[in-house]
Amino acid sequence: MKPGKMTSMQRVLTTLSHGEPDRVPLFLAATLHGARELGLTLGDYFSDSRNVAEGQLRLRAKYDHDFLCAAFYGALDAEAWGAEVIYRDDGPPNSGAPLLRKPEDIRGLTAPRVSETPCLLKVLKTIELLKSRVETEVPIVGVVISPFSLPVMQLGFDAYIELIYERPQLFWRLMQLNKAFATEWANAQLAAGATAICYFDPVSSPTIVPRDTFLKTGFEVAKEVIGAIEGPTATHLASGRSLAILDDLVLTGTSMVGVSCEENLAELKTAASQKLTILGNLNGIEMRRWTPHEAEMQVKRAIAQAGGGGGFVLGDNHGEIPWQVEDEVLFAIREAVHRWGEYPLNWVKDEQ
Amino acid sequence: MAPEQRIKSFEEALLSLDRVAARAALNLASDEEDSLKFLEGIVVPALESIGKGWEEGRTSLAQVYMAGRITEELMDELLPFRGVPTDRAQVAIAVLEDYHLLGKRLVCSVLRSAGFHLADYGRMNVDDLVERVKADNIRILLISALMLPSALRVKGVRKGLARAGADVKIVVGGAPFRFDDQLWTEVGADATSSTASGAIHVVQGMRRELI
Ligand code: B12
Numbered sequence: 001m002k003p004g005k006m007t008s009m010q011r012v013l014t015t016l017s018h019g020e021p022d023r024v025p026l027f028l029a030a031t032l033h034g035a036r037e038l039g040l041t042l043g044d045y046f047s048d049s050r051n052v053a054e055g056q057l058r059l060r061a062k063y064d065h066d067f068l069c070a071a072f073y074g075a076l077d078a079e080a081w082g083a084e085v086i087y088r089d090d091g092p093p094n095s096g097a098p099l100l101r102k103p104e105d106i107r108g109l110t111a112p113r114v115s116e117t118p119c120l121l122k123v124l125k126t127i128e129l130l131k132s133r134v135e136t137e138v139p140i141v142g143v144v145i146s147p148f149s150l151p152v153m154q155l156g157f158d159a160y161i162e163l164i165y166e167r168p169q170l171f172w173r174l175m176q177l178n179k180a181f182a183t184e185w186a187n188a189q190l191a192a193g194a195t196a197i198c199y200f201d202p203v204s205s206p207t208i209v210p211r212d213t214f215l216k217t218g219f220e221v222a223k224e225v226i227g228a229i230e231g232p233t234a235t236h237l238a239s240g241r242s243l244a245i246l247d248d249l250v251l252t253g254t255s256m257v258g259v260s261c262e263e264n265l266a267e268l269k270t271a272a273s274q275k276l277t278i279l280g281n282l283n284g285i286e287m288r289r290w291t292p293h294e295a296e297m298q299v300k301r302a303i304a305q306a307g308g309g310g311g312f313v314l315g316d317n318h319g320e321i322p323w324q325v326e327d328e329v330l331f332a333i334r335e336a337v338h339r340w341g342e343y344p345l346n347w348v349k350d351e352q
Numbered sequence: 353m354a355p356e357q358r359i360k361s362f363e364e365a366l367l368s369l370d371r372v373a374a375r376a377a378l379n380l381a382s383d384e385e386d387s388l389k390f391l392e393g394i395v396v397p398a399l400e401s402i403g404k405g406w407e408e409g410r411t412s413l414a415q416v417y418m419a420g421r422i423t424e425e426l427m428d429e430l431l432p433f434r435g436v437p438t439d440r441a442q443v444a445i446a447v448l449e450d451y452h453l454l455g456k457r458l459v460c461s462v463l464r465s466a467g468f469h470l471a472d473y474g475r476m477n478v479d480d481l482v483e484r485v486k487a488d489n490i491r492i493l494l495i496s497a498l499m500l501p502s503a504l505r506v507k508g509v510r511k512g513l514a515r516a517g518a519d520v521k522i523v524v525g526g527a528p529f530r531f532d533d534q535l536w537t538e539v540g541a542d543a544t545s546s547t548a549s550g551a552i553h554v555v556q557g558m559r560r561e562l563i
Contacts, residue, residue, distance in 0.1 A: 086451065091501035094451050157454040161414045162421075165369060210412045239531070241409050261531070262409065285500055285531035289538075322500050 008066035008138040009195075016232075016255055018274045018311040024303055024341035025066040027141075027279060027315035028330060030059050031073065032092060032323045037062075042323075043087040046072050049125035056126075057133060063334050066313075068134065070127045070194060071143035072119075077185070078145075078153035079119045080112045091323050098156040103163050106170045111181040114188045124192040131193025139196060141234075142189030143319075146201035147178030147225060148218035164209070164217060171217075179225050186229045196232040198319065199225070199254065205240025207260075214245060222252040234258065234279065239318040243268060250275045261286075261317045265305035269312065277311045282333070284316040288324045292332035299336035304348045307341065314341065353379075355393065363398040366419035367411065374422055378430065388431055388467055395423055396466050396552055403462075403549030416548065417454070420461035427465050443555060445494040446473035446481055448502050448509070455496035455526045458548035466552045470494070478505055482512035485520055492558050494523045494551060495541075503528035503535060510540035521558050523551065 006014070006022045014021035034055020035045035045051045056068050075085045075095035084096035100106060114120050123142075130140050145153075151160045151174055163171050186197045202208060204218035226233050234256035235249055242249070242259050246268070249257055259268050259280040269278050282298055290298070299314065306312045314337055321330070340347065353361075358377055365373035378394060402419050405411035443463075447456045453475070463470055473484060485493055493513075497503040506524055513520050524541040525548070536544035543554045 088449075088501060090504075091499055094499065096451055157452070158417065158457055161417050164414070165418065206409065206412055207406075208412055209414045213412075213414065244409075283531055285528050285535075288500070288532070289534070324500060324504070 009136055012066055012139050012313070015310040015313060016277050018277070018309060020310045020343040023343060024307050024337055025313045026064075026334070026337045026341075027067045027069075027313050028059070028063050028065040028321060028333070029069050029071075029316060029319050030063070030321045030330065031069055031071055033321065033330075034059055036323075041087075041089055042091075042093065046087075046093070049122050049129060052126045053129035053133070056130065060138065063330050064338075065334070066138065068130050068138050068140045069143075070123060070130060070140055070189070071198070072123055072126075074145055074200065075153060076119055076123065077150055080117045080181070080185070081109075081154060082112075083153060092320065095153040098154060098159070100155045100159075103155065103159065103167050103170050106174045106177075109174070109177055111177045114184050120185060120188070124188060127189055127192040127194050140194050141196055141198050142186065142192075142194035143198045143200055144182045144186045144189075146199050146204070146218070146222065147175055147182045148221045149201050149203040150178050150182070152203060164213065175217075175221055179221060182225050183228045186225075186231075186233075190229070190231040194231070196234060196255075197229055198258075199229075199233045199235045200238060200319065201235055202238035202240045204235075204245070205237040205242060205260075206244045207237075207240035207262075211244050211248070215248065219245075219248055219252065222249075222254070226253045234277075236279075236319045239284075243271060246271045246276065256313065258315070258319055259317065265302055269306040269308075272311065274309075274311060277313060278306050279313045279315050280306075281317040282315065284318050284320065284322050284325065287316065287329055288322055290329050290332075292328055295329045295332035296336040296339070299333055300340045303337075303340050303345065304351070307343075307345050308348065310343075359394050359397050359401075362394050363401055366398060366402060366422055367415050369415075369418050369422070371422055371426075375426055378426060391427065391430065392465075392467050395427065396549075399423060399462050399465065399549045400552065403547030407547050417458060420458055420465070420548070423465045424461045442471070442488060442490045443468060443492045443494070443559075444471040444473055444485060444488065444490045445496065446476040447496050448481065448505050449477055450475070450496075450498050450502040452498035455498060455548070456494075459494060459496060459525065459551050462549045463551055463555065468552075468555060478508040478512060481509055482516060482518075485513065486516045486518045490518075490520060491562050492521045492523065492555060494525070494555075497524070497526040497528060500528045504539060506539035506541060521562075523554050523558075525551065 011021040011025045035042050037058045073092045078095045079085045083099045085093045086096050087093045233254045235254040236258035239260045256277040261281045261283040362377035521542045523543045529544050530546045
């Protein structure tokens with residue numbers, strides 16, 4: 001196909017099947033910047049599905065990236081279970097005090113139903129609005145927090161680590177509830193028009209649990225849930241490391257993995273050996289103080305390391321661009337993908 | 353057992369979450385001259401090595417956390433009256449405008465295991481933190497932040513303390529400081545460490561300077 005002729009959907013599908021599209025697809029997860037675009041506070045922005053849909057469409061027009069992200073914020077999945085969500089003006093809202101005060105509370109817990117949970121319905125409405133506007137031209141990404149990562153917000157991180165190691169029965173009871181919820185929630189997003197689901201699972205990263213723990217826990221959970229999700233999935237480790245578990249992630253049935261700036265992209269690409277598409281790995285936190293030139297150099301580096309042969313999507317390494325990142329940097333990223341990301345990547349060989 | 357061997361077996365026991373083996377590795381003889389110094393000589397290098405392993409991607413956060421917790425429990429059991437402050441270099445720790453308390457807990461745990469006494473302020477906003485630090489005459493303030501906007505608020509703490517005329521050393525840590533190695537200087541901190549156990553070294557150095 002001639003360069004520049006592909007739709008975002010064609011570009012993404014080509015790279016996912018490990019072929020080279022017209023250029024490297026770009027995933028700018030600017031989940032918050034839509035509020036700035038509409039001149040709204042983050043609280044107002046997320047209060048109405050239409051704002052988020054409009055914000056995301058405007059951002060895509062502006063940054064020319066290849067995905068629409070329907071996700072609001074991570075704490076939403078805990079909000080569905082009744083957790084408090086606390087807003088601030090300069091960053092994503094966070095979940096407040098854990099919903100479960102002690103592990104024993106798991107015994108009396110029941111999972112929310114999607115159709116009865118207003119915050120989830122709001123996201124579904126956003127997906128429908130986006131779908132009605134872009135149809136099959138642009139992939140729409142929905143997000144679920146994995147059953148294995150959600151308990152950090154349900155129970156608190158320290159209590160959850162203890163639960164994994166010391167209370168296996170309660171741990172598996174919680175997994176049972178969370179698996180049912182995550183599956184229903186992911187499938188509802190697909191039914192509303194999402195193209196794929198991003199399975200957010202940083203607790204499975206070797207940054208958080210050792211691989212042997214992962215194999216007995218998060219891995220089993222992911223296999224089951226990803227198997228039950230009726231569409232393609234991407235696993236995101238939210239800037240946690242992934243190299244040591246890449247082969248395991250393949251076995252969960254996921255097609256793509258979001259990787260960390262703490263690991264070498266070329267090494268990850270080789271290890272993925274055409275079984276997984278790599279998404280990454282720009283450092284969103286450092287991005288805040290990049291100059292446009294540094295942004296370009298980072299894009300160039302990433303493409304040189306992982307662009308060859310497709311199977312690569314350029315994005316930040318966490319799945320959310322911080323509110324503090326300015327437009328000039330995001331524009332520089334957009335320009336750099338066009339400048340350095342067009343296939344074939346002959347310049348990579350020339351520069352070596 | 354030679355000290356290096358003891359440190360190694362203590363570390364291995366912690367990494368496999370084996371309390372019994374960890375206790376055995378410490379194996380405090382009742383006639384030990386200075387038991388606190390003796391235990392710290394094992395515990396501190398072991399925790400530092402586990403922290404370093406995490407920084408380099410060899411160990412996981414769950415191991416760091418469980419190692420800290422087991423060590424703290426063992427130290428409480430073996431030396432219940434340790435950690436009484438003997439100098440005026442008061443140390444405090446807080447989480448700034450963030451709802452994520454694990455980083456603070458990890459730092460508290462290693463510092464206490466290393467024999468430090470520190471005040472735990474929990475979650476604080478900028479103004480309350482400045483006021484409290486001044487009122488308590490704190491000289492070393494540790495701040496943990498997980499969210500970038502919270503990390504950026506350290507600037508406000510630095511300014512507030514300067515305005516209040518308080519001479520306080522600020523040590524920051526948490527994910528945003530790990531992902532941007534210039535952020536700690538930008539917000540006006542005096543030091544940082546990308547691991548909880550790194551706080552031991554930093555605080556030791558600062559105390560020497562202050563006393
Ligand atoms: C697991 C994880 C999740 C899980 C659980 C999060 C949680 N704790 O609630 C889930 C999936 C729920 C999640 C969600 C979100 N996450 Co998250 N997540 C992570 C991850 C992988 C680990 C976070 C963690 O808790 N680590 C444990 C703590 C203790 O580690 P740490 O802060 O690094 O601390 C170590 C050292 O720094 C040191 N230390 C800590 N404090 C101190 C203090 C001193 C004085 C010293 C010396 C040392 C020290 O000790 C620790 C161990 O050695 C990180 C990325 C990463 N690779 O670290 C992102 C990360 C924390 N997430 C981030 C964000 C933004 C979010 C969300 C807000 C996203 C969104 N839009 O909704 C939500 C918020 C969820 C909520 N609670 O409301 C960002 C935060 C920075 C930023 N961009 O603002 C990070 C850093 C990702 C990134 N690279 O940008 N996340």
